[in-house]
Every structure is written in C-alpha cells, then in structure tokens.
Amino acid sequence: MDNPFLERTFQIHWSRLSADKVEPAVDAALTEAEAALAAITSHPESAATYENTFLALENATDLLNETWAKVNHLTSVADSPALRAAHNAVLPKVSAFQAKIPLNAALWSRLKAAAAQPAAAALRGIHRRFLDETMADFRQHGADLPPEKKTRLEVLQSELAALTQKYSENVLDATNAWELIVTDPDRLRGLPDHAREAARQSAFKKGHGTDETPPAWRFTLHMPSQEPVMLYAEDEALRREVWQASANIGRTAPQANQDLVRQILALRQEKAALLGQTHFADLVLARRMAKSGAQALAFIEDLHRRIQPAFGRECRELEEFKARQTATAVTRLAPWELGYWAEKLRRERYDFDEEQLRPYFPVTGVLAGMFEIARRVFGLRVTELPVGAVETWHPEVKFYDVHDAAGRHLGSFYADWHPRESKRGGAWMNYLITGGPWPGGGGARAPHLGLICGNLTPPNSDQPALLTHHEVETVFHEFGHLLHHLLGEVEVKSLNGVNVAWDFVELPSQIMENWCWERESLDMFARHHETGAVIPEVLFQRMIAARNFRSATATMRQLGLARLDLDLHMNPVEKMGTDLSVWLRKRLQEYLTPTAPPSPTIENRFTHLFADPVGYAAGYYSYKWAEVLDADAFTRFKREGIFNGAVGREFAAKILSRGNGADPMELFVDFMGRPPDQQALLERAGLA
Ligand SMILES: [Zn+2]
Numbered sequence: 001m002d003n004p005f006l007e008r009t010f011q012i013h014w015s016r017l018s019a020d021k022v023e024p025a026v027d028a029a030l031t032e033a034e035a036a037l038a039a040i041t042s043h044p045e046s047a048a049t050y051e052n053t054f055l056a057l058e059n060a061t062d063l064l065n066e067t068w069a070k071v072n073h074l075t076s077v078a079d080s081p082a083l084r085a086a087h088n089a090v091l092p093k094v095s096a097f098q099a100k101i102p103l104n105a106a107l108w109s110r111l112k113a114a115a116a117q118p119a120a121a122a123l124r125g126i127h128r129r130f131l132d133e134t135m136a137d138f139r140q141h142g143a144d145l146p147p148e149k150k151t152r153l154e155v156l157q158s159e160l161a162a163l164t165q166k167y168s169e170n171v172l173d174a175t176n177a178w179e180l181i182v183t184d185p186d187r188l189r190g191l192p193d194h195a196r197e198a199a200r201q202s203a204f205k206k207g208h209g210t211d212e213t214p215p216a217w218r219f220t221l222h223m224p225s226q227e228p229v230m231l232y233a234e235d236e237a238l239r240r241e242v243w244q245a246s247a248n249i250g251r252t253a254p255q256a257n258q259d260l261v262r263q264i265l266a267l268r269q270e271k272a273a274l275l276g277q278t279h280f281a282d283l284v285l286a287r288r289m290a291k292s293g294a295q296a297l298a299f300i301e302d303l304h305r306r307i308q309p310a311f312g313r314e315c316r317e318l319e320e321f322k323a324r325q326t327a328t329a330v331t332r333l334a335p336w337e338l339g340y341w342a343e344k345l346r347r348e349r350y351d352f353d354e355e356q357l358r359p360y361f362p363v364t365g366v367l368a369g370m371f372e373i374a375r376r377v378f379g380l381r382v383t384e385l386p387v388g389a390v391e392t393w394h395p396e397v398k399f400y401d402v403h404d405a406a407g408r409h410l411g412s413f414y415a416d417w418h419p420r421e422s423k424r425g426g427a428w429m430n431y432l433i434t435g436g437p438w439p440g441g442g443g444a445r446a447p448h449l450g451l452i453c454g455n456l457t458p459p460n461s462d463q464p465a466l467l468t469h470h471e472v473e474t475v476f477h478e479f480g481h482l483l484h485h486l487l488g489e490v491e492v493k494s495l496n497g498v499n500v501a502w503d504f505v506e507l508p509s510q511i512m513e514n515w516c517w518e519r520e521s522l523d524m525f526a527r528h529h530e531t532g533a534v535i536p537e538v539l540f541q542r543m544i545a546a547r548n549f550r551s552a553t554a555t556m557r558q559l560g561l562a563r564l565d566l567d568l569h570m571n572p573v574e575k576m577g578t579d580l581s582v583w584l585r586k587r588l589q590e591y592l593t594p595t596a597p598p599s600p601t602i603e604n605r606f607t608h609l610f611a612d613p614v615g616y617a618a619g620y621y622s623y624k625w626a627e628v629l630d631a632d633a634f635t636r637f638k639r640e641g642i643f644n645g646a647v648g649r650e651f652a653a654k655i656l657s658r659g660n661g662a663d664p665m666e667l668f669v670d671f672m673g674r675p676p677d678q679q680a681l682l683e684r685a686g687l688a
Contacts, residue, residue: 022086036060041106048114102141168611174255195228243336250604310552332596369525377648379405411448411486427454429481480512504664506626548686560591631681
C-alpha cells in the first residue's frame with residue numbers, strides 16, 4: 001500500500017503526511033497487527049515458544065506504533081480541522097485494539113504455555129525481564145480473571161471513563177462559568193500593568209469597557225488572570241472574592257463533584273478487589289518503584305516529619321511579617337492573604353526579578369552549552385544538520401544527529417522550540433522510532449529517532465530569543481528525557497528508554513536541571529547576548545537565595561496533596577463518613593497551612609486524580625519521589641565533578657541506556673551503591 005504514514009524510513013517525508021492518509025494508514029496497520037496476533041494464536045499451545053509468542057507479540061504492533069506516533073505527533077505540532085477529524089475517527093479503533101489485547105483469552109493461554117517451557121525458564125537478562133513484565137502486565141489488566149469477572153472489569157472501566165469525564169467537565173465548566181467585572185479602577189491597586197491590561201482586554205472582548213459602556217476590567221479563574229490578583233491586589237475584598245470562587249469549583253451545583261468523587265473511589269476500590277489487591281493504591285503501585293501504597297505513604301510521612309519544624313517557622317514568620325507591616329497583633333492569616341503577604345516578604349527580602357537573567361540566556365547559546373555539557377559528561381557529539389538536509393514539519397524545526405565517543409550514530413532528533421497557533425502548549429519530549437541493538441545482530445544497531453518541543457519565548461525583530469531561567473530548565477529537562485530514549489541499548493523495543501515506571505521516568509529529565517544551577521556550568525552557557533559576560537556574582541547569589549524562599553511551605557503543599565491522594569485511594573470509601581472534606585481535613589491537619597477560616601480540601605477540583613482514567617491517581621507522590629532520586633543521584637556529580645565524564649558514562653551505562661531492562665530500584669542502586677536517600681533533596685531545598 002502506497003501510504004507515507006506506513007513508510008518505515010528513518011527520514012520521514014513530512015510534506016506527504018496529509019490528513020486524508022491517516023485513516024487508511026491506521027486501518028492498514030491495525031489489520032496487520034490483528035493478523036500478527038491471529039498468527040500467534042494459530043499455533044497449538046503445545047508448540048508455543050518464547051519466540052513465537054512473546055517476541056511475536058512484541059513485533060505485532062511495530063508498524064501500528066510507528067504509524068500512530070506520527071499521527072499523534074502531528075496533532076501536537078501541526079493541528080488542523082482535517083487532521084483533528086482524521087485523528088478522532090481512528091482514535092476509538094486504536095484504543096479498543098490496545099484495550100482488548102490483555103483480555104484475549106487465546107493469546108493469554110499461549111503466553112502461559114510458552115512461559116512454562118523449560119527454555120523460557122532458562123531465559124536471563126532482558127528476555128527474562130520482558131517475559132516477566134509481559135506476564136505481570138496481562139495479569140494487572142485482568143487476563144487471569146474468569147469470564148464473568150472480565151465482563152465486570154470492562155463495565156467498571158467504561159463507567160470510570162464516563163464518571164471521570166463528567167468530573168473534568170464540571171471543573172472546566174465551573175471554572176469558565178465565573179467572571180468578575182470590575183468598574184472601579186481603585187480596586188486594581190497593586191496589580192502589575194500586564195495584568196491590568198489583560199483584564200481590560202478580556203472585558204472588552206466580552207462587550208464591557210467599550211466606547212458605549214463604562215471602563216471595565218474582567219477577572220476569571222484561569223491562572224494567568226487569578227494569580228496576579230492573589231499575589232498583588234491591595235484590595236483584600238477582591239482577593240477574597242476570587243479565592244472564594246476558586247475554592248467553590250466542583251463544590252456547588254450544577255457542577256458539584258462530591259457524589260462523583262465517591263462513585264469513582266468506590267469503583268476503583270472494586271476494580272482493585274477484583275484484581276486481588278487490598279486497595280487501588282496497591283493495584284497502581286505494584287509495578288512502580290514504590291511497590292505499594294504503604295511504602296509511598298511511608299515516604300511522604302518521612303519527608304513530612306523532617307520538614308515540619310521548618311514549615312512551622314515559615315508559617316509563623318509570615319504571620320509576624322504581616323503583623324509588623326500592618327502594626328497589628330499576630331494572628332492567623334486568611335487563605336486569601338497567604339500569597340499576597342508571601343510575595344511582599346519575598347520582595348522585601350530578595351530584590352530579585354527573574355527578568356534580569358533573560359539577557360544571559362539567548363536560546364542558541366543555551367543549546368550550544370547544553371550540547372557541550374552532553375559532550376563532556378556523556379561523551380556525546382550533537383551535530384545540527386544544515387537547513388534542508390532533512391524534511392521537517394515546519395521550517396523552524398531543526399534536526400540533529402547524536403554520535404557517541406566511538407563515532408556510532410546513536411540516533412537523531414527534531415527540536416521545535418517556539419509557539420505557533422497550530423501547536424499545543426507546554427513542553428514535551430516524544431519519540432518516533434525506537435532503534436537499538438538488533439536482536440542477535442552481533443553488535444549491529446539501528447539509530448533511535450526522537451523529538452523535543454516547547455513554547456519558549458520567540459525571537460523578535462531586534463533581538464534573539466532570550467529565555468527565562470525557568471525556560472532554560474525546561475529545555476534541559478526535555479533533553480534529559482530525550483537522552484533516555486537516544487541512549488537506549490535495550491533489545492526489546494517496548495522496554496527501551498522512557499517506557500519505565502511512572503515514579504522513575506523523571507529521574508533522567510530532572511537530573512539535567514541541576515546543571516542550570518551550578519556556577520561552573522552557567523559560566524559556560526549563560527553569556528550576555530550582547531557583551532558575552534557571565535552572570536554577575538550578586539545576581540547569581542540572589543537567584544540561588546530566591547530559589548529556596550519558603551521552600552518548606554512549597555514542599556509541604558506537595559506532600560499534603562500526595563497524602564490526600566493516598567488517603568483517598570488506600571481506605572474504603574464507606575469509612576470516610578458522610579462528608580469527605582471533614583474526614584480529609586482531620587487527617588491532613590499537620591500538612592495544611594493553618595488559616596482562619598480554614599481552606600476547604602481540594603478533592604472536588606483535583607483533576608490530577610479524577611479527570612483522567614490513567615492520571616495521577618495514587619501517583620501524586622511521584623513528583624517528590626523523583627525529586628529525591630534526581631537530587632540524590634546528582635550528589636555524585638557534585639562530589640566527583642559536574643563535568644566528570646567517568647561519572648557521566650556510568651550514569652549512561654547504568655540508568656540511561658537500560659530503559660525498563662531491570663527493576664528501577666536495581667538500576668538506581670547500581671549507580672548509587674545504595675537505595676535513595678532524602679537528605680540531598682532537603683539540602684538542595686535549604687531544609688537539611
Ligand atoms: Zn518530564
């Protein structure tokens with residue numbers, strides 16, 4: 001079939017990938033995958049081997065995966081009505097195909113038969129891992145259940161999908177339903193100019209503050225509108241009004257989520273029980289690094305205990321600061337005062353404005369510096385190909401080859417850094433082709449193909465793209481994910497690179513961010529775009545100090561959310577009383593900033609846990625978990641040199657190149673010589 005989406009060349013012909021080719025390509029790839037599965041189940045069980053079941057299953061979806069990766073990628077960077085329609089037309093078919101694989105009884109019986117063969121029992125290394133992971137994956141998705149329970153599982157899945165969909169619609173609708181039109185300019189005192197201007201334009205678009213109407217400013221619950229109010233508005237009543245509206249999201253009709261939360265928790269609990277687990281957290285975490293809800297909880301409680309004194313000090317300090325500023329007695333702050341007084345304290349203590357750093361971060365200098373770090377630390381050579389040498393999806397996109405010290409072509413990647421209307425928001429890494437060593441290829445290997453995208457500050461007519469420090473961290477972060485893919489040496493594609501446990505996947509990305517905070521590395525890539533000067537020492541010191549401003553409070557907020565998540569997913573919903581919020585408040589007492597009045601808990605608008613069937617439910621702890629891993633692993637570079645090539649190559653050999661080739665805890669211990677330790681994170685955050 002002549003369809004460019006089905007071509008498996010390393011150089012992708014982007015100009016030929018048109019929307020009308022999507023559906024025929026995906027249909028053809030699905031047909032091929034179905035045939036490959038049928039071929040596996042056509043063997044009698046007695047003839048099942050590791051090769052004709054496990055490896056055949058691995059290869060069955062190769063073409064589908066590559067085709068689908070291109071389609072998905074295009075919807076992210078070159079969206080159009082035709083492409084979206086084509087994508088939506090095939091999405092249900094692809095999801096249905098993937099969902100029914102572990103429930104395919106004939107396939108499961110062949111896998112079990114093959115696993116029971118003496119030859120399979122003798123497998124070692126990556127193939128042992130692949131067999132074990134596949135068996136565990138099928139079991140976790142219900143392969144071992146009797147038919148009536150499989151049916152119940154499918155019902156649960158679809159009910160959960162519908163309820164979580166409704167939950168997120170409620171949050172979205174409630175957020176969009178609220179607006180505040182201000183007509184008294186006196187109420188805007190303290191707001192930065194950009195926030196006033198945005199509010200004025202927003203009002204104008206809605207027909208307020210036009211030539212025929214009085215001047216007006218419109219505020220909404222979307223972050224760019226809400227945040228400046230909470231941080232800067234002198235008018236306390238304005239802040240209270242916005243805070244109250246935000247706290248009410250998901251708590252009032254017609255967008256009340258209380259019942260949905262209870263139903264979702266009950267169904268998740270039933271699903272866990274059906275699959276033989278005590279609670280939903282154990283079901284989700286069994287194959288992650290934390291292994292169980294109890295271990296994730298112990299991790300959170302341990303960190304909590306260690307930062308509690310600092311947290312108490314920060315809370316008191318803020319109360320005292322407000323009392324001094326207002327010449328009143330020290331009292332509890334109201335929830336709508338926290339951000340406002342914290343921002344005032346920050347400005348008093350650190351005369352630091354992020355914008356001062358921008359001139360030191362021209363995007364070309366940042367990238368050149370990052371590639372130089374990759375050369376020194378990991379022995380990699382990153383080469384940009386001349387414009388036009390390779391087709392891309394947009395003229396702004398750049399293409400790079402990556403070679404190792406021995407000159408092997410490890411892989412290549414596209415970089416697409418600035419916003420466009422047809423591109424989604426945020427920054428991300430993804431991959432299009434997984435290469436790696438050929439199975440039994442005697443050292444031969446195929447190159448990987450990946451990409452990194454972002455929405456960084458674009459250049460303008462008279463100056464290059466100058467990034468914020470946060471944007472620089474984002475670039476390093478995504479490059480870390482990319483290296484995890486490109487350096488993969490895993491023979492089984494589905495175990496390569498970033499296909500690892502959720503609470504491990506951010507280690508390679510977050511560790512790269514550390515190079516954005518070291519004087520030695522900054523001096524290499526942070527050079528003033530006009531003068532070439534390095535960041536002045538005073539500015540550097542302020543940047544470091546401001547990083548840890550109220551860090552115990554920021555950490556405690558994350559711990560509180562993780563604790564709430566685990567509490568909800570480790571306890572039977574019928575034991576939570578009639579008001580979930582009351583039950584949660586009691587348990588979270590020690591995690592919440594004391595305020596008067598108290599803030600309601602956020603379970604009714606916590607989309608991380610309830611808006612997506614696969615989201616962060618029982619996994620919110622991963623944010624802190626991964627920070628512990630990256631801070632801890634970076635101590636080796638701190639100690640042995642941040643450009644130390646021996647340590648870098650060890651990190652590549654023991655972590656980056658291994659993918660999901662072994663249990664992530666084993667990989668970590670292999671690199672560090674011991675299990676993770678929270679100390680380095682506490683030190684980095686100034687909380688040790
Ligand atoms: Zn990431």
